[in-house]
Amino acid sequence: MPADPLRLAHDWLDHDAGPVVRPYAVTQGRVAPAGGEIDMMAFVVATAPEHHRGVRLQPEHHAIVAAAWQPIPVVELASTLDLSVGVVRVLLGDLRSAGLISMYEPPAASQPHDVDVLKAVVNGLRAL
Template identity: 50%
Template sequence: MRAESPAPRHEWLDADAGPVVRPYTLTGGRVRPTVRLDLVAFVLANRGADPFAHPQLHPEHRRLVELTRRPVSVAELAAELDLAVGVVRVLVGDLLARGLVTVHEPRRGAFLPDDNILKAVVSGLRAL
């Protein structure tokens, strides 16, 4: 019985992780999104959005559109795709520019605690 020779190995393949692609290749070297996106901003695919109508999009773009068929935060998208938040922000910016998604930012100041609470916390920390 003859053993088959293993398939050629490439440096860019990892048995555990699959293909390893550097984040800057997904963003075309861009490090900043075209729009500012908060971590807790919700992204929602536009009704009838078809990422396959845009052949220049990466598979990650298409996956983002599929994930955003329901509102999902930017942080959750990064976790789901196992990508850095900065990369996801750039990719979502691409989708926004093409009209495939909308972003719903949280209201500014909606989550800020009262000044008296902050002063009490600082006083408590100093007492330690």
């Protein structure tokens, strides 16, 4: 029995889920963001829309900028866009390099943990 030509032309399309694109295709094979690491708890804010001129963006980049007009943490952005945190970090690196977003890392995320506090938590858990 010959294969359905319409089916062969659209094997990449899942009618329930929409177009299926692998994460490595979205990030063009990159696994690390440009410009250094991005903390999961960092806040992302889009900059002024007039800076978009001359910059070629993928649909995922546009979705990130649209979702980041209000400060939003990286993990919530990933959840909102239904993308993995790793993919979002790579795309955020692109946008940060292009000057289309700014990032704010909470002070607690950038400082090392206090060992005494961690020991007190462990001792409290053991006491339970």
